Amino acid sequence: MTVNTAVAVLVILAAACAPAPLAKAPPPASERPGQFVPFVDHHQHLLSPAGATRANRLLPAVDLPEDLARLVQERAAHWNDPAALAPLYTDDALARMLENPGWIAGRSAVARYLGTRFAAPYHLTPVSFRRAVSSAEIAGYLTRGEGADAKPFAYFLLALERGTDGRWRIAAETPTLPGPVIEEPETAEQLISFLDEVGIRRAVVLSDGYMFDSPKDGLPGAEAKLRAVRAENDWTADQVARFPERLVAFCSFSPLEDYALAELERCAASHRFKGLKLHFGVSHVDLKNPDHVAKVRRVMEAANRLRMPIIVHVRADATYGREHAQIFLDRLVAAAPAVPITIAHLWGGEMFSEEALAVYADAVSAGDPRTRNLFFDIAEIAYAVSKSPEALPKVVSRMRQIGLRRILYGSDGPVAESATPLESWKRTQTLPLTVDELRIVASNLAPYLR
Structure with a gap:
């Protein structure tokens, strides 16, 4: 091999993306709600050893x-x-x-x-x-x-x-240099220390089980997927059980898998999980696919029967909008009228979807009976709209239309992939809400925690 050939085969590309700056600086100290913090973080994750191995993908x-x-x-x-x-x-x-x-x-x-x-x-x-x-x-x-x-x-x-x-x-x-970013496991004890840093008393810990049966993960066969999902759910429950006065666990899995109903029944029977988390993006749920909708509906009907509250990351891909939100409301929210359903990240996840949020806000404000138990967490929304200052007043206007008593504070996690609860609360304070409105959001409790 010649030196020129050797050079030709060396292709090195290393780049790192720094988080975008927030769209708006925090208000002056005299206007900040420094005397109160959220009582509950309704959207948190840990990172298991298996999850860290999966995330690092070395x-x-x-x-x-x-x-x-x-x-x-x-x-x-x-x-x-x-x-x-x-x-x-x-x-x-x-x-x-x-x-x-x-x-x-x-x-x-x-x-x-x-x-x-x-x-x-x-x-x-x-x-x-x-x-x-x-x-x-x-x-x-x-x-x-x-x-x-x-x-x-x-x-x-x-x-x-x-x-x-x-x-x-x-x-x-x-x-x-630098080499790969290595994520370390994050335990319940570490989460408690992060919560204590800001003064948050309780948190809802969402299992990452759905990561292990995602089509992206490539585990061979349903049995291998189910073993990994169960192990992740059980690890999360074990961690949460160390702090029973402060943490509650939600189990998770792909609602499209044949074992979904059995795993939900197992989680409910264990009495170690307060509810169910679904992530349509990771699980590749297509709300325009009637077969997918039917499978998810069966899971939500079972959760309703088992009285398991549900948190859903509704966005599956960049096409998410009005039609997806309407299907979610008509076919899926309607399938679980007896339990609280929380739409994660206010409009359903990732980049701002004005269309989807409008569907939900209009339904709530119109008194649609299907929204009686519908709630919204605001995990990461301040960061999500930080690149679009023009979206801020629209987001807050829809929050007010929904009614601030339905808005649940959440920050997301684990910290290695998100921000600390303290950082997230500071970001939330950049939303153009009044101090009284922020106080309402900070004091809200999901019905399953009351």
Whole structure:
């Protein structure tokens, strides 16, 4: 492999998106509701060890052929020794610089550069390789720690050449920082500390079970999905049970799976769950598909019979709007008249849907009997509309049309994927509500907590 070819195969793309700034600064201290905070966070999540593994989605390490493995081991062993590193590279080797995107050329320069860049030892953990007669490529993570405790902090890609002496050498090396963002498990104890930081007394903890039977996850077969869903639901219940005076749990799963009714019955019979969380986006529920609607309706009818309150993330994709909201109201909300149903994120999730929110607000204000037990949490809505200042007055106007007594405070979680309850409450205060209106929202309790 020539150096030019080696360079051509190195494609490194690293980008990070910072959260957008809020559309409106908090009001002056004299106007802030500093004397009160929400009593309940109605929309929270934990992060189980299984959930963290799923979220991180690190590729597993692979075993290299002995000759390639020896080179990688020597490269790691001499991480801070330029003189010992130099023989591992070809005469015309290249290395990509970490600080300034650009290239270092030549064996000695490359060894000197890479041998003086890091402050502590590390391993090169390969996750992929390919080889031909005289060329090879290895991709992986730079990691620190041993075994299960090993954590990646950067990526690497090596292009190798076999010399006339039969030895493999590195023709081009590209280390890339930062590495993957690693989410750590978040327990009930940690959630309690976050709630205490702002002074929130109670929280509704929504199981992430629906993540494990999502079509996105690719688990093979219904049995594997059900095992993973049950394990996640039970882990959530176990965590919540450590703080019974402060936390309640909702179970979850895909309503499209054949085992959905059985898992709902199991959750209800355990008496460890207060209700049911459904996420149409993660579960790929299509509200314009009559078969999907029928399956979800059966689940909601069963939840109604079992007196299990329901929280629903209604938005499934970018097409979500008036027609979807009307179907949800006509076919699904109507199927569970005896239990509280909460529409998550006010209009149903993600980017602002003026059309969907109008359907719900108009139905409530018109006295539609199907909305008698309909509630709305405001988890992340201040952040969702922060890029669209023109949406703020529309959102607040619809909240007032619905009636603030139906609006439940929520922040979302886990913190690794969202914001702390304290940060979320500060964001909520940027909504153009009066102090008295914020006080009402902060004091509201879902009926199942009264």
